Amino acid sequence: MLSKSRYFNLFVTNQEVHPMSSNLHRIAYASLSTFKPFESNTGVDVNIAQILQIARQNNQKNRLVGALYYGSGCFFQCLEGKKQDIDALYAKLLKDPRHKDLKILVSESIETVGFSSWEMKFAAIDHEVRQLLRQHQLSKFDPFQFSAEMSHQLIGMLQRADEALTEKQVDQAVINVAKKQISYYTLASTASLIIAIVLGWYLMKQVNIGL
Template sequence: MNELIRLVYASKAAFRAVPVTQGVEPSVARILMQSRRNNSQVNIGGVLYFGDGYFFQALEGDRKVVNQAYQRIAADPRHREVTILSLKTVPDRLFADWSMKYVPVEQAVRAFVRDRGYLRFEPLQFQEEEAEALIKLFHQQRSGEAPDIEKKSGWFGLRALLPRKFGGSAGR
């Protein structure tokens, strides 16, 4: 039988991030696009956070497929010091609706690290329990984007066209 796992790692970006006031940093946006295209093809998913020059990512899915993806990701020259923080067998995927959720939640992360006695976001230092707690926090966050399930069903696109009385958002 297939075994479902969640692998959480952190790494340091090898590029200098372009400051953005809105939206996603361009190099991160490219990574996100690649991740979504590839992950949806092999039925894995997860969540990605980028802050203070560090990546923090969870990959969920079949053990073998996640391991293969991780090997490829870890060898990517766009980051270094790639460090596994947690690897667990799980009963369900937390991010089942996402090929790769992106969480632009700097305030929430700032509060999280402060509460745990860190001066800044230093995910390479995280204990397994801290990594898991941050993943749970990301699970609770709304992302501002449509999850794959809405994109697939066409509901998200349809909603924008439908008037409100039919459950849409047009005319707001």
């Protein structure tokens, strides 16, 4: 289970977005996760790893960059790109069953994207986040309580962060869980077969006794 004291952030970018493109926009929003934490032996919550994989594909297709931060069951996501592309993605995010109660914290025009050099990075910045929370007298990570100032501070922290898990490690987290699920279903199927054989033998024995 993912500890509430551990926070992860996910960086998703696409270098096709030119840093000085016109009509650039940024939003940051908060939302509540709807899944149960499931940490793999790589230390990465498999739900977040799966989101990372999907975001990699979607953001490249949608020509967007940004960062997703997760802690205490809450998401903080920053998206940058052309406004129409952000609006289209946000409309889809509102229907995503993996989170709920979306709340926009920042919506602003920008001259240049802040994540143009980042490509699918996943970093832990526990210490910096705890400092930010103490500075604003918050006991846990709750982006729904963030002011615009706090949101911008966290965006800046995400932009500056350089400690990252590799794409291979994130993929491995998903693979490991898939292997465990296969092993579980195999074991369950074997157990069911044994029970069926024993039950069949018992019923046949009862029939023979009756004869």
